[in-house]
Amino acid sequence: MSTRLASGGRLIDRSAAREFSFNGKRLTGYAGDTLASALLANGQTLMGRSFKYHRPRGVVASGAEEPNALMGIGKDGTFEPNQRATTTELFNGLEAESQNHWPSLDFDVGVVNNSLAKFFPAGFYYKTFMFPRPAWKHVFEPIVRQSAGLGKAPKDRDADRYEHFYAFVDVMIAGGGIAGLQAALTAGATGARVLLVEQTAHWGGRAPVDGVEIDGKPADEWINDALQALEGMENVSVRSRTMASGVYDHGYVLAYERLTDHAPEMDGPRHRLWRIRARQVITATGAIERPLSFAGNDIPGVMLASAVRDYVVNWGVSVGDRTVVVTNNDDAYRTALALHGAGLSVPAIVDARATVTGDLPEQARAAGIRVLSGAGIAMVKGKKSVTGVSICTQAGEGASTDEIACEAVAMSGGWSPVVHLWSHCGGKLIWDEDQAHFRPDPSRAPTGHDGKPFVIAGGAAFGELSSAATLASANHAAATAAEALGLSAPAGDTPATNDPAETAMEPVWIMPQGAGHAKRMKMWLDYQNDVKVSDVQLAAREGYESVEHTKRYTTLGMATDQGKLSNINGLATLAGALNDAIPNVGTTTFRPPYTPISLGSIAGEARGEVFQPLRRTPMQDWHEDRGAYLEPVGHWRRPYCYPAAGESHEQAVHREVLATRNSLGLLDASTLGKILVKGPDAGQFMDMLYTNMMSSLKPGRCRYGLMCNENGFLMDDGVVARIDEETFLVHTTSGGAEHVHGHMEDWLQCEWWDWKVHTVNLTEQFAQVAVVGPNSRKVLEKLGSDIDLSKEALPFMAWTEGKIGGFDARVFRISFSGELSFEIAVPASQGRAFWDSLHDAGGEFDATPYGTEALHIMRAEKGFIMIGDETDGTVIPQDLGLTWAISKKKEDYLGKRAQARSHMTDPTRWKLVGLETVDGSVLPDGAYAVAGGTNANGQGNVQGRVTSTYHSPTLGRGIAMGLVLNGPDRMGEVIEFNKVDGGTVAAKIVDPVFFDPEGEKQNV
Amino acid sequence: MSEVSALMGAVAEGRTRVEEGGLVGMITLRGDLDSARVKAAVKDATGLDVPGQRQVVTGDDASVAWMSPDELLIVVAHDQAPGTVAAMAQALADEFATVANVSDARALFRVSGPSAREAVAKLAPVDLHPASFGAGEMRRTRLAQVPAAIWLSGDDELSLICFRSVAKYVFGILELSAADGAEVGIF
Secondary structure, X not given: OOEEOOOOOOOOEEEEEEEEEEOOEEEEEEEOOEHHHXXXXXXXXXXEEOOOOOOEEEOOOOOXXXXXXXXXEOOHHXXXXXXXXXXXXXXXXXXXXXXXXXXXXXXXXXXXXXXXXXXXXXXXXXXXXXXXXXXXXXXXXXXXXXXXXXXXXXOOOOOOOEEEEEEEEEEEEEOOEHHHHHHHHHHHHOOOOEEEEOOOOOOEOOOOOOOOEEOOEEHHHHXXXXXXXXHOOOOEEEEOOEEEEEEEHHHEEEEEEEOOOOOOOOOOOOEEEEXXXXXXXXXXXXXXXXXXXXXXXXXXXXXXXXXXXXXXXXXXXXXXXXXXXXXXXXXXXXXXXXXXXXXXXXXXXXXXXOOOOOHHHHHHHHOXXXXXXXXXEEEEEOOOOOOEXXXXXXXXXXXXXXXXXXXXXXXXXXEEEOOHHHHHOOOOEEEEOOOOEEEEOHHHOOEOOOOOEOEEEOHHHXXXXXXXXHHHHHHXXXXXXXXXXXXXXXXXXXXXXXXXXXXXXXXXXXXXXXXXXHHHOOOEEEOOOOEEHHHHHHHHHOOOOOHXXXXXXXXXXOOOOOOOOOHHHHHHXXXXXXXXXXHHXXXXXXXXXXXXXXXXXXXXXXXXXXXXXXXXXXXXXXXXXXXXXXXXXXXXXXXXXXXXXXXXXXXXXXXXXXXXXXXXXXXXXXXXXXXXXXXOOHHHHXXXXXXXXXXXXXXXXXXXXXXXXXXXXXXXXXXXXXXXXXXXXXXXXXXXXXXXXXXXXXXXXXXXXXXXXXXXXXXXXXXXXXXXOOXXXXXXXXXXXXXXXXXXXXXXXXXXXXXXXXXXXXXXXXXXXXXXXXXXXXXXXXXXXXXXXXXXXXXXXXXXXXXXXXXXXXXXXXXXXXXXXXXXXXXXXXXXXXXXXXXXXXXXXXXXXXXXXXXXXOOOOOEEEEEEEOOOOOOOOOXXXXXXXXXXXXXXXXXXXXXXXXXXXXXXXXXXXXXXXXXXHHOOOEEEEEOOOOOEEEEXXXXXXXXXXOOOOOOO | OXXXXXXXXXXXXXXXXXXXXXXXXXXXXXXXXXXXXXXXXXXXXXXXXXXXXXXXXXXXXXXXXEEEOOEEEEEEOHHHHHHHHHHHHHHOOOOOOEEEEXXXXXXXXXXXXXXXXXXXXXXXXXXXXXXXXXXXXXXXXXXXXXXXXXXXXEOOEEEEEXXXXXXXHHHHHXXXXXXXXXXXXXX
């Protein structure tokens, strides 16, 4: 059992106890503990269950690479699944629960999968798709869905806030070990702007644990001095608890800062995502120790040798009284010595190498520790915890030569540089035979916009595993970065270290090398996804030769840890099975983020009220105060209707239509796009933009126009007012203003760059009100105006400007309702006051604000099309009977050639008609006109569809518009439209103008 | 008749202060910025020279900001804008140039305090480090999801403009970014 030692632990503060709970059990740790070290200190070695077989699992590592000890942390609005206990700092009140177990961590019925493991081999999941076919849907999928997944998805809204931060630096250094610190010192001395980030709360990485001395000082002291020196540099910033998560094109780097995870009581955002532009990136991300593949290497108590050492040195935690160390290299002897130094027992060091020399093994021997050379572990004994190991010769098949009782096994298969950040943006790797790992190849570095390298690996991340070489490499990385930036690095000496002489490691991919199938089925490669040596070998036998295919077939490296421990062991196993060299097999692709980052940090500030920018007109407060029901129109929220107390939306809409037709309606039309088009060539430009002739429009007059894209499809419509000889004001649809403005600039900048035309988007400069109805002129005259608003002075489709009620007004005699109508634009700052005074003055006329639905009904009664209803990106003006708005005289306009294509001129294209149900009901929106029979796919044939459909309160019946085959030639014919609930409804084809076809009401 | 800005001078107090700046006159001028007539029109209207790329020049009661290779933003008092537009349009009548009053199409914000730069750097992908962004610099950029322009209007004060319709959104994100306890501490 694991426990807290009486003394030691360089990171914990024994005077500051921290209360926390695990699966509801109250436990105590110390400030400075991680959740993992605190659980171990409390004797809790069992920390989770594996994904597939629900095997009992304990913590394996002490850092970001941990695959097993995943927890749900927090509760309700702060609950987060799949958090690594090894990177979760302990705080008072922390609540953790283990995952993937039922009914309890100790007793899990899913472990039955374990006994059935031979029926769940590699690719089991894919095989279930294949045979027998119905079994997937009815048998496997329900079972797989039930048992899959580790953490639970949070059910509550995230209670925290997140943010982004944009930083621009010359040199970004990822990793705050001694390499990162040394690189920052050297880079900082050049005057470059440097940002150094470290994912943990502590600086210096492994050096203090490994007993490194630098410049004659203990590592801790050197680290503190280095930090102080860096903090004294104006041009250097250092951030702990900040992980560089990804490197992208053009020196873009994401870093993930965890601000309050360790102290939830603090103010401010929980996470901050740094979006960094770095001219040079130095990856000083260290290395990760590899497990060894021996039978039973997943039993709780089997851990990485470096992790066992970390728990003793950093947190004063013993993982067991007796620890057997198993290794293929000298570094693991440091663990044996650390345990020995802490007064714990190391019954044996099992070294796979035939001969073991070197300083560290000699120290171990001198300390009286038994060293077994040429040996391996045949099998770990125990179920939920280690009880012992049986020893064998590494060269053999696993016959037990000895059995040693122990509570823990510290394993080391060598070290793999953390090459993730190097690889994200295309950095290539080379296989280092001596150290049996992939390391960055500086001759094939990630390159920037100039084709030159912008990422440099330094320290252990570059494959330099001794502290002396690490520091030299870091210095070199910083000097290389400085050179790339055109700065001269002062020739700083590399600090001296006390490294012992280490002898070569020896690659061991299977222990013992001749292990049979039964043993290989118990050798775990990927702990989290339960992938074993036998699975990878099976994949190879089944023909999966590519490492990427094997990965997906076996799920090796596909868990939340993304194969940090399993990657190299897995591909070495695959290489062995394929009888190929490891570099020929290659690695899978390293993709960001390095470890999972919160979705909240990605969203940043974009949640709640500021999830997206909602656009507000100058009258928006009035609408909201009035209880308007709002609907989205682009990013605007326009009143759909203004329901009075006790009124349904439908009733409100009908009241608004009738009030407008009978007296006076007021519409906030501020959202309409208003684009100024000005210049000597403006007329020519307008003629190209619109299907009809705009250059002939007289100043002071308005004209309705259609705008098509180059494929001929109707894109936008609206009224154009000619301001003067060189100036037009283009009105667009509410949702189309930005797009139309972009469309104009696109053509002006890319195609007609020599035309003298400017555009200015004035949409928001003006508040615009449609004053509509038989009393509209009266209310304006009542407000008082220096404009003659009479029919003679300001006829239909004319505009003018002047003062109305003291407001600076531009008045357009245009109508989208068929009523006498004035659309009046005032500066936005005057909009609210103008709107208020219209309501005040309109009281005697029952002035009624109306919303978009009343607008829609009134335009449909008049047969006016609506972009987005009658059009859907496949409709051309000719389909809508708008040939009157297409100039025959013009040589060209955008869309003209496209509209001459054979399909566009096909007489069988569906055409716009009005539709009147025989029974007066409202046609379902989008209903199809049935044509009888079925097509080749067995679907019913159709001959048209409904594009707009409403109940017309004016006419007291349902009215609709639709596109119908040969529609305009079939006036009076009755056709059937399908209904949502089955059955059909009969409708007569009529003219689309239902109301006041002569336009008598608007022309007064 | 009352004229009001989008948020009527809303303020969020804190170590970093966010304030809607009320009504300001803003004029878009599009034309050839190298043209002698354009330069003269700007000088006559504001007393200021045409600024260089990404620059803003500020006088006693006007500013001129570079917006694009053929566009300037001229900032004057709100009630001066119509007159200035008319005068410049007159001066440039024979020139291929466009002058438009955009005062009410915009909202102005001021963010002030020792951490003002950092608050804005949470929203705008701009290098706001004091070594890179000093007085006289102008950036057209975005604040989170909306277009904006930023310049330094005091030692510890940034001015920002955005479209009027999104003023409430911009105030919301500035208030969050400037909240006490959310300081980054890097500049």
